[in-house]
Amino acid sequence: MNNSELRKTEWTEKDFEQMVWHDCKIHAIAFGMNEYELAFDIDYILSWMTPHENSKSFRFSVSPATLIFKNVYELSCDIPSVDIAIDSIERANPVKPKNAAYIGDHLEYDWVITTSNGDISFKAVGYVQYLRQAPIETNTQSLSLLERGGISFSNTPY
Numbered sequence: 001m002n003n004s005e006l007r008k009t010e011w012t013e014k015d016f017e018q019m020v021w022h023d024c025k026i027h028a029i030a031f032g033m034n035e036y037e038l039a040f041d042i043d044y045i046l047s048w049m050t051p052h053e054n055s056k057s058f059r060f061s062v063s064p065a066t067l068i069f070k071n072v073y074e075l076s077c078d079i080p081s082v083d084i085a086i087d088s089i090e091r092a093n094p095v096k097p098k099n100a101a102y103i104g105d106h107l108e109y110d111w112v113i114t115t116s117n118g119d120i121s122f123k124a125v126g127y128v129q130y131l132r133q134a135p136i137e138t139n140t141q142s143l144s145l146l147e148r149g150g151i152s153f154s155n156t157p158y
Helices: 004-008 015-016
Strands: 009-013 026-033 040-049 059-070 073-078 084-095 107-116 116-126 126-131 136-138
Touching: 009 015, 059 116
Parallel strands: none
Antiparallel strands: 009 126, 026 040, 026 084, 040 059, 059 126, 059 136, 073 116, 084 107, 107 116
């Protein structure tokens, strides 16, 4: 991500091509916070910093984030463990939603979230992702519950 993207606190499906969720830890999943929403409490990795000359380890810029998919249906979840990190998020098959006039969106996709422990798939029109805190530079790809302020599905960016 470039510097202006690092300063963003809110993204949508319009930013999909620039976003990467690889190794982002999922702390919690919520269903139906608002009608037909699927929400994830994640640690979003904004950047991977290459090691300095005297160091062998990467550093990461990580922020607690809420990722909310809208108008979700046909949800399928095959995850046998609760220790989950996202490998990738893919979207395919853009079609006009059956309820396009009601929801005001013109395209929905088949979404697949591939994780370290299985897949989550569903249909949805898009998403909004909110960073809830300023990024923290750390030597790990996820934050402790204390660092991230616990579990949250807040949709208020910092």
